[in-house]
């Protein structure tokens with residue numbers, strides 16, 4: 001499904017301008033929304049899932065304004081909010097069964113078959129009879145995604161799904177999402193963790209303080225940082241100077257002092273090697289560096 005966001009603004013009643021004239025467009029596959037805490041990601045997601053109204057601007061799904069077609073949209077939507085809690089003592093399968101009823105799956109036999117299929121998909125079939133609120137943090141997140149998937153949604157919105165997960169669970173979660181993205185669905189994933197955005201995201205946007213600072217492919221973001229990431233070998237005296245003048249992104253102690261990576265518009269005054277940037281370098285370059293200069297695509 002095609003999603004178009006046009007001139008979107010959100011000003012909270014207390015005057016917080018959380019989204020500033022956001023324009024974005026994307027289709028099926030995975031779309032990553034990246035930015036630090038407070039950037040406006042959750043606000044944008046809550047508007048997309050029609051839990052909140054924008055102050056101005058529109059979101060169109062296949063050309064239809066979501067505010068005017070809420071019911072229709074909700075039928076094709078799955079949402080995993082940032083704060084997803086189980087307040088009930090239901091068993092894992094019962095919780096999902098209940099979510100299925102809410103999603104409109106009326107036939108009990110079919111619904112239970114779907115519950116078990118989804119539990120299997122997210123690796124929770126073995127704990128189907130455990131109380132949902134007794135699952136581990138990672139398992140709860142996976143049950144959360146299963147809940148978002150029941151009813152076969154065409155648009156899946158997941159808000160910061162990997163926060164607080166250990167590395168194993170994070171990889172597992174990412175794999176579930178990337179498998180889903182092969183099924184002609186649109187997945188919108190928000191995160192403040194750069195590593196969550198990978199080549200599985202066809203498109204991505206970078207938000208900062210309510211502003212859209214980049215939209216395009218992850219590869220394109222990385223291209224912006226080409227020629228701006230340098231590796232230097234420094235003694236303590238040089239290292240202290242570099243720390244003052246440049247944006248240091250990694251420091252490793254070596255026999256002769258320090259091996260340091262920096263992002264900089266121009267080659268530094270110290271002997272250095274230009275290195276191939278990765279997405280984390282690109283993120284730092286964009287957020288810390290480019291923001292202070294002009295941003296051109």
Ligand code: ADP
Pocket residue numbers: 012013014016017018035036037038039040041042043044
């Ligand atoms: P993110 O999800 O990127 O962390 P949010 O969308 O939660 O960002 O918040 C964006 C901005 O809006 C922040 O400055 C936040 O403090 C503010 N904000 C969020 N919710 C509210 C609210 N209900 N009332 C007032 N300000 C809010």
